[in-house]
Amino acid sequence: MSEQTHFDVLVLGGGPGGYTAAFRAADLGLSVCLVEQRAMLGGVCLNVGCIPSKTLLHAATIIEEAQDAADFGISFTAPSIDLEQLREKKSQIIEQLTSGLAQLAKARKVAVVTGTGTFSDQNSLTVAGDQGESSITFDHAIIASGSRPFALPFAPDDPRIWNSTDALALSEVPKRLLIIGGGIIGLEMAQVYHALGSEITIVEMEKQIIPPADKDLVQPLFLKLKKRYTILTGTKVTALTAEDDHIAVDIEGPKDSSRHEFDHVLVAVGRRPNSEGIGLEAAGVSVTERGFITVDDQQRTSVAHIFAIGDVVGDPMLAHKATHQAKVAAEVIAGHKAAFSALTIPSVAYTNPEIGWMGLTEKEARDQGIAFDKGKFSWGASGRALTSGAGIGATKALFDRETGRIIGAGICGANAGELIHEAVLALEMGADAEDISKTIHAHPTLAETFAFAAEIVDGSITDGMPAKKK
């Protein structure tokens, strides 16, 4: 550890938000200390989140696509799966990325301290690490302590009941896997374990999977998945009992209220902020009832020189929100007049097909009383989608009827997570349907579908049924 014990900026948490904040602050000429409890930087995202899950999803997609190739007259024999090698590949990628971060920290002279940090007052933090306790004082602090999975209060302590971290460890492939929670994490893990051979059951309390997205957007995915998994929506798990050779699960719902047996259960019902046990009371930082740290648009907490970013300040809990907030916090500390003023934060479910959405959903627009025009282009009419075996999907764009500007968009289909960003840029730049229609999109591409959706609203669509007369 460094000799220095006082820094301009202390960052608590080395996830995407934390390391971005630390690096940006250092690049702006401040002395920075980054405290992280894990041995490696990168937080949940790199170690037990986005990166390992995307590795496993890639493997799952290869398996699925090999099967789908039969449509094109190409058949493979059933794949042989070496779990050990798959885990190894995942670890390699994590190792490569996290060690890269360590180098980036070193190059910026950011002091990385490994240990658990707790604020002792408004200007100091105690770090408990392998080498005992040490104290660090600071002028400014950025809290990036992240979040952890919600546990079900009634779940027994049993190694067969997993959270997302356990599922990503890929310790084994259960025969019968129950996933509680039909959100992004639950569906991604369903895809991985289904490809690896598990029978999947998903229980979701809300009326649809991926509840925040519009139902029609999720529908193509749902229709595909319901052939493969048992999906019970509007259904609750009321009890989990650990038996010797299975987990007994009581569920309650419109279609099914009975006891079922599973080998493993994955609880993916959301995440909660890590705001306890880090000494926020000692620092005088206020939190909401749900435990989120309250911040203003400059990421400032109730204590003027302490900032907070990422999952710990609220939904959406997404790395790309955290990194943008991180830069704002670092810049404000460096004396810049920065603020977090993004118009939207895109969300992506890396399912097959993927779902990406941004801005307002139809539900939200209606709730806010905004009159809008909707253009929706089905991928069944897209040459590129059909030639890629990706005919399942749709691109939808919503435009404010008064200003004409785009207010929301959603894409379901292959690479939706990549395609959604054109819509994000359109929203930030205030584009309307005509702007998007007249922006030339290469043919044949999946990206064209966004232009087609805009043309439907613009009234200039020729790749579909004639537009309604205005």
Add this chain to the structure above:
Amino acid sequence: MAIEKIIVPDFGDVQEITVVDIYVKPGDRVEVEDPLIALESEKAVMDIPSPASGTVTEISVSEGDTVASADLILLLETAAVDSAGRDPQPADAPAETPAAPEQAEEPLPAVEKEPAAPAAEEPAGDFHASPSVRSSARELDVDLALVTATGPKGRIQKEDLLNYVKQAMKGGAQAGGGASALSVPSAPLEDFSKFGEIEAQELGRIQKISGPHLHRSWISIPHVTHFDEADITELEKFRKQMNAEQKDDIKFSPLVFVIKGVVATLKEFELFNCSLDSEAGKLILKRYYHIGIAVDTPNGLVVPVVKDADRKGIREIARELGTLSSDARGGKLAITDMQGATFTISSLGGIGGTGFTPIVNSPQVAILGLSRSYMKPIWNGESFVPRLTLPFSLSYDHRVIDGAEAARFCRALGSNIEDLRRALL
């Protein structure tokens, strides 16, 4: 049953009306005169009373909204008989009947559009600026809602922002308009808590509103302050006598007589009762005499106006001043009570001080400050005699008024106060 639309009353040419409080929620039963919401404009906060009894069915505004005259506030479901038996509100008495109800002829529109911009944290308004322009605006402390967009489809471009700033620096932007046009970056604050205990306190509503106005007056008007005194020994005798004879509750304060003296002096010196139109290069002389009186209230400074003071007698002015002051302290002033002043008097005589430099209340061109009167020994040729003396100061806009003219005004005012018989001339 009938649905009444409660709308924002006519505030004249007042630009900014803000909803500061909403006292009711849908489903609430209200009686006639029950306060519905509080609106704030210029220096007044006023409650909008319910014109009828009924049940609130829908509220169309939220706290913090900026509204305009005739905007819908809420919908009230009333019993038809109430509504039919009620007299129409007199249109010429907005101060007493601020909520002008209007019968809704048809069922409510199914979709009420909300003003909120989509998912935006940026100021609402029908403009759009890209992330880089928004970020520059923040750096420059520019409110994008005030910037003229030249980009396609009303987009604010970076050049628009720069042009706005250039204009503002030339002083040409927003001569009488936006409050932020003249905003100067504030001096950076220190971390005061390093040096001792501190407590952050919100600025009061009145301070938040009057602050920018005072700042604009201070920056845009070249101020000069002239000091003088008046011998009020005789006036004070007369005043005490008047008060002793008084049968009803009216109390004559020295200020009442000063108002009369000021009006007489203004009639003689018309430049002090005018406004400057610097763009047109013209003076606008006013043939009416509305005197603003700065009143200290628990919520801050407000300036009610004694209208047509030239046509009112001392007794009437005294009565009106009493009502205006108690309304001001009770926060009950109507917007119209505070509009139209042509000259302002700020009296600190009741508190103390030997002289001060008041800020001209733009677009007026002069303001009179009264300090505490004191006994002054005056040489009468043989001996010193004690005379009760009122020190006063006159701040004026030097673009309109010269120093010599101000000195003459002050002398004339002094003479008028010393012997109010001159005010009759």
